[in-house]
Amino acid sequence: MTAKRIIPCLDIANGTVVKGNQYRALTPIGDPLKLVRRYEQDGADEIILLDILATPDAQTPMTDLIRLLTPSTFIPICVGGGIRSLDDVHALMDAGTDKVAICSAALENPALITTIAKQYGSQCVVVSIDAKQDTTRKTWLCFSHGGRTNTGIDVLTWAQEAEARGAGEILLNSIDADGTGKGYDIKLLKAVSTRVHIPVIASSGAGTLAHIRDAFSVGHADAVLIAGMLHRRETTIQAIKQFLLEEGVTVRC
Secondary structure, X not given: OOXXXXXXXXEEEOOEEEXXXXXXXXXXXXXXXXXXXXHHHOOOOOEEEEEOOOOOOOOOOOXXXXXXXXXXXXXXXXXXXXXXXXXXXXXXXXXXXXXXXXXXXXXXXXXXXXXXXXXXXXXXXXXXXXXXXXXXXXXXXXXXXXXXXXXXXXXXXXXHHHHHOOOOEEEEEEOOOOOOOOOOOXXXXXXXXXXXXXXXXXXXXXXXXXXXXXXXXXXOOOEEEEOHHHHOOXXXXXXXXXXXXXOOOOEOO
């Protein structure tokens, strides 16, 4: 059985790690360099850094920060935010990034997924999906530009297309659950995980260790993204892994 991954997420705005609630009300958390070092030492399997203002504010990807970070970091780093072209991906890869996460640009230009995959391999392409429930249609819709724009695109259809175009992973963010601490959107997670054959990373809503377990055991996630619980020091990555092992979930030690 493939070991499940624990991935801290650093949402970054203007060079500072922040934590929001349903993509709004951003609260400063701290220095991204210090937090990356802390989580690496605590046993993170990967780290994802997302510049949440880059796309809405038409900023370029945070290559300068990545150049400062990667010389002393030895675990995989995935970077998202502001990526609009293959040139942006080149710049991030040259800076030391291992994977890139694309959301808005992929929705606007799905061929970009294939272009990146052909250049760097599918394992480097993470398609990030910002999903919000549409109660009228009883489905979920994709949002772009930091959760600000409703594209009207069905999440399940888009996840399958992203896989077909060469995505290596899906990063599944629930706008409804973000920052609530009430748990991942398990229905959404299970719906996507059972329709694609590539790894799905659960994101948004973790508040307890049981939420993390359920993302794996019920939602069929391959990895979980965790932010607030770690930032607030409510738990540690080692404590999460120990709990999961006791619950029968295979994780990397």
